[in-house]
Amino acid sequence: MKMPRFSRKTLCIPYAVFLLFFVVIPMFVILFYAFTDREMHFSFMNFVRFFSDPTKLSTIVYSLVIALITTVVCILVAYPVAYILARSKMKKKFVILMLFVTPMWINFVLRVNAIRELFNWIGILGEANYFNTVFGMVYDFLPFMILPLYTTLQKIDVSLYEASADLGGNAFTAFTRITLPLSMPGIISGVTMVFLPSMTNYVVSDMLGNSKVTIIGKFIYEYFGTDWHMGSMVALVLLIVVFVSSLLSGGFKSEENVRGANL
Amino acid sequence: MKKQIVIKCLKAGFVGLILLLLYAPILLLAVYSFLSTDLIGTAGSFSFEHYTKLFGDPVILGMIGNTLLLALVAATLSTILGTVGALGMYYCKKRIKTALHGISQIPVINAEIVTALALAITFVAVGIGKSYFTLIVGHMVICTPFVVLSVIPKLKQMDNSLYEAALDLGASPAKALFKVVLPQIIPGVISGFMLAITLSLDDYIVTVYTRPSGFETISTYVFNATMKGNAHTAETLSSFWALTTVIFVVIVLFVVISNLTGLRRKEAKNEK
Numbered sequence: 001m002k003m004p005r006f007s008r009k010t011l012c013i014p015y016a017v018f019l020l021f022f023v024v025i026p027m028f029v030i031l032f033y034a035f036t037d038r039e040m041h042f043s044f045m046n047f048v049r050f051f052s053d054p055t056k057l058s059t060i061v062y063s064l065v066i067a068l069i070t071t072v073v074c075i076l077v078a079y080p081v082a083y084i085l086a087r088s089k090m091k092k093k094f095v096i097l098m099l100f101v102t103p104m105w106i107n108f109v110l111r112v113n114a115i116r117e118l119f120n121w122i123g124i125l126g127e128a129n130y131f132n133t134v135f136g137m138v139y140d141f142l143p144f145m146i147l148p149l150y151t152t153l154q155k156i157d158v159s160l161y162e163a164s165a166d167l168g169g170n171a172f173t174a175f176t177r178i179t180l181p182l183s184m185p186g187i188i189s190g191v192t193m194v195f196l197p198s199m200t201n202y203v204v205s206d207m208l209g210n211s212k213v214t215i216i217g218k219f220i221y222e223y224f225g226t227d228w229h230m231g232s233m234v235a236l237v238l239l240i241v242v243f244v245s246s247l248l249s250g251g252f253k254s255e256e257n258v259r260g261a262n263l
Numbered sequence: 264m265k266k267q268i269v270i271k272c273l274k275a276g277f278v279g280l281i282l283l284l285l286y287a288p289i290l291l292l293a294v295y296s297f298l299s300t301d302l303i304g305t306a307g308s309f310s311f312e313h314y315t316k317l318f319g320d321p322v323i324l325g326m327i328g329n330t331l332l333l334a335l336v337a338a339t340l341s342t343i344l345g346t347v348g349a350l351g352m353y354y355c356k357k358r359i360k361t362a363l364h365g366i367s368q369i370p371v372i373n374a375e376i377v378t379a380l381a382l383a384i385t386f387v388a389v390g391i392g393k394s395y396f397t398l399i400v401g402h403m404v405i406c407t408p409f410v411v412l413s414v415i416p417k418l419k420q421m422d423n424s425l426y427e428a429a430l431d432l433g434a435s436p437a438k439a440l441f442k443v444v445l446p447q448i449i450p451g452v453i454s455g456f457m458l459a460i461t462l463s464l465d466d467y468i469v470t471v472y473t474r475p476s477g478f479e480t481i482s483t484y485v486f487n488a489t490m491k492g493n494a495h496t497a498e499t500l501s502s503f504w505a506l507t508t509v510i511f512v513v514i515v516l517f518v519v520i521s522n523l524t525g526l527r528r529k530e531a532k533n534e535k
Binding site: 007008009010011012013014015016018019022023024025026027029030033077080081084085088095096098099100102103105106107108109110111113114115116117118120121139142192196197199200201202203206207211217220221224228231232235238239242246 | 274277278281282284285286287288289291292303304330344345347348349350351352354355356359363366367368369370372373374375376377378380381382383384385388400403404407411436440461464465466467468472481482483485486489490500503504506507510511514515518522
């Protein structure tokens with residue numbers, strides 16, 4: 001009798017169990033709390049209460065606007081940078097790319113604190129809370145936009161531009177018909193990496209917005225101390241937003257690893 | 264010709280300006296970390312007093328130690344779990360592979376605060392008090408999927424017949440995995456480990472929701488000190504200038520050294 005052969009599939013069991021206990025079950029716990037009241041009875045009241053509160057709704061609008069402006073500014077800054085670097089013939093251009101990523105490895109809170117000190121020195125800390133928050137978010141999330149854009153822009157075949165010029169296209173049509181459509185995956189993956197944190201990362205809005213700027217993530221923090229059902233409801237809404245947007249964008253591509261580890 | 268030079272200057276100027284903005288806050292702190300003042304903008308003479316304060320404060324040294332130890336433990340466990348998991352997933356049937364991969368992506372694309380809240384509520388609901396266990400699990404949840412993401416591409420590039428050959432030549436499966444498979448995916452494992460370290464070092468939100476009481480990392484300590492303030496706020500804040508500078512120098516050194524050794528490796532390859 002031969003021993004049953006060791007199956008390499010079984011190696012995935014520890015990770016599968018880990019995911020079940022610490023990723024899947026917590027998601028169901030949130031789902032459960034979101035649809036129950038304090039007596040643990042099924043209820044839609046969390047949604048009704050939250051979305052019928054005008055102050056909550058106006059905060060959500062502010063939060064969305066902050067996230068939108070942050071994302072647009074990130075694109076406007078990151079696109080030219082990524083484009084210039086991708087098309088540059090410089091031999092050591094990866095050094096410049098590294099310069100953009102290096103600050104990201106300093107501890108996140110220390111980085112925000114550095115901006116806080118800069119604002120304090122200039123004298124705008126506590127004066128322009130919304131501007132300061134958006135500036136801090138752009139500062140912190142910019143590399144997440146530059147890296148995927150650079151990766152997609154670098155892949156564009158140069159002969160496409162030659163073909164466009166041969167066929168009589170000018171620089172503008174080359175950009176709108178070649179560069180922009182082909183860099184769309186980079187834009188999408190950058191947007192997903194910037195938009196969500198700028199709605200939820202309340203470290204930036206607390207430290208730079210002088211605690212006057214409330215974003216959606218801060219709601220979850222506040223509810224965690226008072227009402228888990230409401231907190232879970234807000235978390236569930238964010239979860240659905242993430243799920244839908246990742247379905248639309250076709251998911252996260254591992255080759256566009258945006259954290260810069262592959263550099 | 265002249266127009267091209269102007270365009271070139273404009274491009275370099277734009278990239279330079281953004282880099283300047285990116286480094287301005289860090290350089291400001293670096294300069295003031297060597298001056299004997301607790302307020303940026305005021306004059307001071309050259310001194311190491313912020314550094315002596317930083318390295319003489321047992322509370323600050325403790326939280327730096329906590330941060331490093333936590334990152335090391337969480338990254339090591341995540342790397343082992345993620346590498347073994349990626350290997351297993353690679354050999355699974357396509358359906359199971361897709362399902363596991365999809366679930367593994369949840370913490371990657373999810374907002375960190377949602378992951379943190381879900382974990383925290385779950386722990387309380389099943390009666391697990393906050394401890395080092397919950398803290399490390401929390402960090403593993405955000406780190407391990409990134410390890411899996413770094414290992415998978417290397418598995419795809421791997422030569423499958425080598426494992427079979429090793430078995431045919433009498434190696435045990437464990438030996439074949441360690442001696443044949445692991446060397447082929449090790450670059451992915453290492454970059455996954457590095458990624459896990461940086462994610463754990465950087466984390467604020469998951470730490471806050473899963474840590475045992477009294478446990479401080481750089482992130483939580485600095486956040487609390489800037490937001491709430493305490494008796495020694497000005498002094499504490501100025502020792503963060505020194506801390507930021509030290510971390511920045513360590514990172515720059517690490518980047519330069521790893522690039523130099525990387526270049527040498529590439530040169531050695533070319534010579535072959």
